[in-house]
């Protein structure tokens with residue numbers, strides 16, 4: 001069943017960009033809703049298709065503008081939604097890590113079957129432009145250099161090391177400490193869980209579609225996205241919401257490991273702007289019949305401990321407590337070079353870490369009620385693992 005609502009607000013376009021009608025799948029979600037706002041601000045005409053998954057929407061959201069309540073796996077609904085559409089911005093996905101492996105079919109269904117149905121409908125409708133919500137989870141661990149052996153790829157960390165407080169991966173050849181660096185788009189992929197595997201498969205499907213129909217496909221590999229409306233249960237920066245709600249209860253944020261795990265935190269409004277830049281420029285910049293991946297991060301790495309401290313300072317709450325706790329499977333460092341997107345699309349993150357975290361500490365607008373947050377915190381404290389592999393739910 002589909003339902004259509006509303007109509008969008010228009011603002012003037014710049015001189016060189018024609019207005020586009022853009023289907024935003026997952027446009028009721030955290031990132032998608034910011035993309036819808038940014039598209040309207042740029043004079044485009046977004047139309048949202050979203051299934052409103054209960055896990056993503058504990059309470060019904062407000063969707064700006066025109067929208068269709070449908071699942072991306074519903075071929076008829078998607079074909080109908082593509083009428084008059086110039087480009088697709090595909091955000092719909094199940095995020096997070098699920099409870100256990102039994103959730104694998106649901107992830108593959110939403111994320112990969114959903115992408116295949118969407119791409120087939122685009123092929124049928126002659127829509128040739130796609131911007132996909134990619135993810136840094138395709139890389140697994142970040143980039144590491146050994147002073148003696150150069151670029152190396154350490155495997156997952158051993159429990160004995162973590163228990164002994166040896167959190168940094170070491171050189172597989174000589175055991176020396178490694179220097180973490182910024183991962184680039186041609187780094188080898190190493191998806192380490194079902195969700196990451198589905199995000200990688202989305203890229204492969206989009207590349208196959210582009211080759212087959214002569215389409216332009218871009219994957220924006222978002223790093224740890226944070227900002228107003230962020231969900232808690234993601235393998236990304238959901239930890240910022242946990243820290244913020246601890247502070248709201250007058251408690252210190254508790255940080256896992258030694259707080260030194262590095263991430264690239266990027267503000268959701270910057271990510272929305274990257275999507276608009278990709279939609280406006282891709283047909284000129286990206287070769288047809290290919291998929292081009294762009295890291296989409298702040299290019300300004302920070303540790304989880306620094307994030308907790310920034311939130312505590314801005315909130316005026318107690319300083320973070322570093323617990324030394326850990327979760328097997330968490331990656332230690334994953335930070336990006338966003339040089340390629342800067343050079344190709346002229347996009348760079350505009351909201352600094354301090355500015356973004358300060359605003360988030362003061363007005364997080366996180367989804368879900370305080371009661372649900374307390375419940376979620378309790379569940380995680382009991383070890384049921386809501387927060388995923390950010391390596392820093394602490």
Ligand SMILES: NC(=O)c1ccc[n+]([C@@H]2O[C@H](COP(=O)([O-])OP(=O)(O)OC[C@H]3O[C@@H](n4cnc5c(N)ncnc54)[C@H](O)[C@@H]3O)[C@@H](O)[C@H]2O)c1
Pocket residue numbers: 025026027028029030031032049050051052053056057070071072073090091092093094095109110111114133134135136199221222223224225226231234236237
């Ligand atoms: N949040 C991050 O830091 C981050 C980082 C990297 C990549 N991503 C990707 O960005 C995209 C958006 O993530 P988000 O953080 O906004 O998550 P979100 O859960 O807030 O938004 C996802 C939206 O997709 C919808 N959806 C899911 N399955 C659907 C289906 N089968 N049909 C129609 N709608 C469906 C949900 O109802 C939800 O509104 C996802 O593709 C995610 O993998 C997010």
Ligand SMILES: [Zn+2]
Pocket residue numbers: 146147148149150171172173174175176
């Ligand atoms: Zn070495």
